[in-house]
Amino acid sequence: MTESTTTLRDGHAPVPPPPAEIRAERRRLIESIRALRRLLDGRRAFELADRRRLNREARDRGRAEAACAKTLQRVHERRLRRERSLARRLDGLDGKREHQERRALMVLRRESIESSLRATRLTTSDVNGIGAGLIRDLTAAGIRTAADFTRVSWGKAPNGKGGEVLYIHRPHGRKVHINGIGEHRGRPLMEWRRAAVARAKARAPQELPPDQRHRIAEIIEAERARLQAEAAELPREADAAREDAVRLRTEALSRLTEAAREAARSAAERRAEFDAMAEQLAALQAELAAHRDRYGDAGRRLRRAQTRALRPLPAVPAPYIPPAPPAPPAHGAHGEPGPDDGTGSGAGAPADGPWAEAAPGTQVRASLAWLLPVALFALFTVAGVGELGDTTPPLWLRAGSRLTALAATTELLRLWVPRRRPWTAGPMPPGTGAQCAGVFLALVAAGMFGSGDTGVLGAAWTTGGLSALLLATGTVRRRKG
Template sequence: MTLINRTTPTRDGSTPLPQSPAEIRAQRRRIIESIRAHAEALHRIDEQQARQERSLTHDLSSLDGKREQQEAQALAVLRREFIERRLRNTPLTVSELNGYGTGLIRDLAAQGISTAADFTAVSWDKAPNGKGGNVLYIHRTDGRRVHINGIGQHRSRPLMEWRRAALARAEARAPRTLPPDERHRISEIIEAERARLREELTKTARAAETARGEAGQLHAETLERLATTERDAARLAAERRAEFDAMAEQLLALQSELSAHMDRYGDAGLRIRRAQRRALRPIPAVPTLPAIPSPRSPVGLTDKTDAAPAPTLRDRAGLGWLLPILFFGFTTVVGVGGLADNTAPVGLMVSSRLVALATTTELLRLWVPRRRRHTPGPMPSGIGWQTTGVFLALAAAGMFADEKSGMFGAACALSVLAALLLLAGTGLRIRPPEPVQSS
């Protein structure tokens, strides 16, 4: 029966079906992840639009306060310029300052102080040459300070009073409100800013709507692909079910034919299985036939060969090995030195259990196959010595752990004997004795 080739395009011109159900599931997962990504993109678009609208709305609402701030700043600049201009137009004269003559006015002008706008304050400090104590310094508007001989504490007072009076007259005559043209200019700037913010707010809404529409279109296309994939998967499942139904019908027909054949000729499979088991059964060793002497060879000169006897059930490992196996299995559970009220070290209890477990495993590995019917045989040479050595070693370890017994000497002797037995058994396991050949 031919299977459907899923790599070719379908009859309705849709995308070719995936090669396997695993690929269908992977494609479906990718489409679902794409849908989830589109939903997250829409959420990000909404959040970005909300942030931009909040920012622009806040800027729009703060324009009125910004207008007042700019008007206040412009008025402050206008008043400052007016005051500075009036101070520059107020010169130092002899008639204005009591106690000042033409020489002092000329000295002040030589130091750059000729109007009320050229200095701001006076202060006392050390003399420029460091001699004569403190002198009076006049602070110029540019940050420098100068000392003029003849101007001290008494003459500094009328100088500062004259400047304060000139400053008060200038501040009183300074404008209190902005001119109409300046207010109109500031209004135009604020309205232009307002129009720009409103246009940007409109553009933000329009861009968000466009991005939302694109994301929605991609979302719809992805949903359509998902629906197409679901339909293709359903069609593929229907085709595979049809194939499996046809195969099931063929299997039923073959089963009917097989039942009829078995009713007519019997169960050949049972006979075949029995024949296979008999064929795979190990052939018992048969002693070789003696060589037939040649008619021409003298009697008594034929070679005599001794065939090795085949193992029999009598050669199986004895049941007595169950005793050490059970003992070491019990030691694996309880350990050494932990019985009665004794408390052995943790290291001894763990190591004794591991040694007993290893010994039990090795004995079972050697004893179980040699007890089977098809693989009988005696236990390897030296295993008894090794088993005895391990038993004596565990007994010596228990005696060492028991501090109340007072058998330290016996424990040492058992340890030496256990080591000798282990070495002897290991030597026999490595080099087993050679069988004696009969002549």
């Protein structure tokens, strides 16, 4: 500030500047301080936004680490499942070879039996009672060999008259009736077929030929070699998958680190600007105080503005340090989860009680214990005070107590909910506990007064005075904080 005093020509006594010049200089200093205060008012919003940014960066890093750990765990579990599956399939190859040999032998025997039955032709000398005429009728119905029918049964006649007749069943479900073949000729016909089937089974091969057995063994050995090669490839596939997961995590963390570095540089520049403005504001306040001490009061109009301009600077919130993300589970050389070291993920901050307050800038979240006073005020909102007994308080007390409890519940939730969110976590404002206790005791005192019992008036006045003291203390602490 340039000196506005003048000196007499002889240099003995300084002459104070005119009052108008003093007021103009005082007004200039006050307006400059106001402008800087308005700029510094944005620091709290800046720190809150920076806290959100740091929380978001920590959350993104934690997600990248968690995604990598989850991928490594999936790779490990998939490898274990495939190893167990391949081991079961390798162990079952011997049983599979025996099963295929049995199936091949069954097919070979069935083909041999069917071939023998087709070669066994029906003649008049084979079945007693069946002559050439019946042979011609059977041939016309498609029954020439033992393979052309399976069994005989009784059923109604085709025209529905004459009672039951004997039917001969063909291999594919059809059945025919031959006139002249009844029970006396049907039984020898089936005996002839059973004898032909018995002879065909006796002639059928009892074991596989060596060439078929060798061919099945080659197929099984080829499958064994394929499964062993697949099992040998599993570690390489798992290693490649783990390398991809680690590479993706490294790339993601590199991007996040670069973005965080740039954001931190911008935040540091912005914070330095705020610090410079705070220093400039302190210098202007010192200059204003010196000007006031030197020239005294500048008038009633500037007195209040001067007092507001000389208020101390608000407390600068400490830079927020986000909590470290949980470390990913350790993995062994093959991706297996390492043993738990039992150290845990870190000690948490001590919880603040419903009436305890943490200093500004501490990195704790509002405690869940604040739900207790919220529940109490919600109860008073519904039930009122002094209404649980036989007495009925006045209408103004019933309405006023409910409105007061509702206002306290709303205010507590407004303060508590944002401080529970990860991106806006923080302690409850200083003085909130004292204000909360004061409102609670005020409601209790109002209930005592509304009960009409003269024996509790002393306690009611004491409780009311204590509530007023707590409310005043909490209000002062809130304003200072």
